[in-house]
Amino acid sequence: MLILFLQKSYGFLLAKAKEEMESRFIEKLLPLRLDARQFGVLQFLEEYPNSSQKQVGDALQIDRTTMVSHIDFLEELQYVKRIRNPKDRRSFVVTITKRGQEKLKLGRSYLEDTEMDVLSSLTGKEQEEFKSILLKVWATIQKGEEE
Amino acid sequence: MLILFLQKSYGFLLAKAKEEMESRFIEKLLPLRLDARQFGVLQFLEEYPNSSQKQVGDALQIDRTTMVSHIDFLEELQYVKRIRNPKDRRSFVVTITKRGQEKLKLGRSYLEDTEMDVLSSLTGKEQEEFKSILLKVWATIQKGEEE
DNA sequence: TAATTTTAATCAGTTATACTGACTATATAT
DNA sequence: ATATATAGTCAGTATAACTGATTAAAATTA
Numbered sequence: 001m002l003i004l005f006l007q008k009s010y011g012f013l014l015a016k017a018k019e020e021m022e023s024r025f026i027e028k029l030l031p032l033r034l035d036a037r038q039f040g041v042l043q044f045l046e047e048y049p050n051s052s053q054k055q056v057g058d059a060l061q062i063d064r065t066t067m068v069s070h071i072d073f074l075e076e077l078q079y080v081k082r083i084r085n086p087k088d089r090r091s092f093v094v095t096i097t098k099r100g101q102e103k104l105k106l107g108r109s110y111l112e113d114t115e116m117d118v119l120s121s122l123t124g125k126e127q128e129e130f131k132s133i134l135l136k137v138w139a140t141i142q143k144g145e146e147e
Numbered sequence: 148m149l150i151l152f153l154q155k156s157y158g159f160l161l162a163k164a165k166e167e168m169e170s171r172f173i174e175k176l177l178p179l180r181l182d183a184r185q186f187g188v189l190q191f192l193e194e195y196p197n198s199s200q201k202q203v204g205d206a207l208q209i210d211r212t213t214m215v216s217h218i219d220f221l222e223e224l225q226y227v228k229r230i231r232n233p234k235d236r237r238s239f240v241v242t243i244t245k246r247g248q249e250k251l252k253l254g255r256s257y258l259e260d261t262e263m264d265v266l267s268s269l270t271g272k273e274q275e276e277f278k279s280i281l282l283k284v285w286a287t288i289q290k291g292e293e294e
Numbered sequence: 295t296a297a298t299t300t301t302a303a304t305c306a307g308t309t310a311t312a313c314t315g316a317c318t319a320t321a322t323a324t
Numbered sequence: 325a326t327a328t329a330t331a332g333t334c335a336g337t338a339t340a341a342c343t344g345a346t347t348a349a350a351a352t353t354a
Contacts (some may be wrong), residue, residue: 004194005255007188010262011168018165020288021158042152047151053301066341068304090302098335099250108152115157121287122280130280133273134160140268141167201331213312215333237320280331 016040021118028110032076032103037062040105041070042079045096052091078102168265175257177252180224184209186258189251190216192243199238212226226250 004142006012023086037060044056051059057116071094074080079100083090098106119127153159159268176186184207192204198206202279203213221227226247229239243251266274 005190007282007285008278009279010166010257010266010281011183013188013278013285014161014165016288017281017284018161019233020284020291021161025158036158040159043152054303063342064303065343066307069340085302088350092303100152111156111158118284118287119157119218119321121283124282126276126280129276131157131160131272132166133174133269133277134157135281136268136273137164137167138154138160140153140265141163143166198329210313210316211332212334216312232331235321235331239332 002035005083017118021114024117025111028114029107032107034079034103034107038070038074039104042076042096042100042107045080045094046104050084050093050095053094054091069092074100097105155231164265168261171264172258172261175261176254181226181250181254182187185217186223186254188221189243189247192227192241193248193251197240197242199232199240200241201240210253221247 004032025036025039032039036040040058040060041062045051045058048055048059053067053071054064056062057064062070071080071082071092075082077099078097081095081097083095085093086090119130122130166217172183172186176182179186183254188203188209189204192198195202195206200214200218201211203209204211209217216241218227218229222229224246225244228242228244230242232238232240266277269277
């Protein structure tokens with residue numbers, strides 16, 4: 001198939017790379033019964049332990065009602081626990097369990113495997129450049145969101 | 148907010164860049180009454196005129212029943228026309244109309260504007276590298292799909 | 295201190311989107 | 325001539341996130 005306008009656009013190429021990365025990752029996550037979003041929630045909770053549902057949602061841009069379902073789900077799998085925050089009894093302190101940490105560790109290795117598969121055609125130097133470019137773009141996006 | 152594991156992952160950064168690109172593009176497309184997917188269909192039809200719904204769907208990975216809705220929608224806006232293919236009366240030849248071409252042209256300029264906005268923090272050289280890296284990744288993905 | 299407003303989480307119901315599977319009409323293969 | 329495969333359609337389903345109302349608790353204000 002000839003090169004299309006679409007295939008010369010950053011937007012299209014980004015979307016394709018993202019889809020490929022995500023679909024491969026989701027497939028690897030399947031046995032852990034997690035999707036990419038839920039993996040993200042777990043990872044956030046490990047790095048920012050005892051966050052509230054609101055804090056997780058704000059950081060990962062997940063709607064409050066959607067957060068309820070995610071935490072319900074993760075709690076059912078015993079990957080996290082809700083504990084009432086004694087300092088603010090409206091909110092929960094959400095903690096990742098031992099089991100959750102184990103799954104998360106596996107998930108991280110799956111993510112790294114996926115990334116290396118999808119980026120296998122790039123040289124080490126290109127991979128570095130790619131990361132640094134993506135970080136620059138991310139910084140722009142972050143700046144835009146502050147306003 | 149400190150850098151998270153997530154923010155060091157290609158998958159996460161790709162997803163964020165893609166989301167930002169897409170949401171800004173969708174917003175710009177709003178007055179044309181198109182979303183990114185429908186824009187893609189129009190662009191494909193301009194480059195591969197007289198494709199069938201199946202051919203568009205195969206190229207852009209859109210399900211056959213979803214293609215029906217997209218073409219219904221585009222036809223209602225008079226951006227495309229369905230004409231029975233006399234050589235195979237099961238299928239349609241889908242053609243982009245004059246009006247569709249005008250909207251498409253506008254859409255392309257919006258896409259280029261969006262891309263330049265999102266990638267504004269990159270130098271010209273970095274933008275080139277980014278494109279060439281994304282094309283390499285795309286080639287890998289394509290190869291994987293052939294099998 | 296009492297009354298008011300704001301906030302975190304929840305829940306029922308809605309919306310958007312794409313999908314499954316059955317069906318029609320036509321074409322291809324046996 | 326019969327059987328099988330294909331393009332497109334449609335009704336109904338699944339999924340996922342969202343809207344708006346509600347509860348309980350906290351913060352603000354009077």
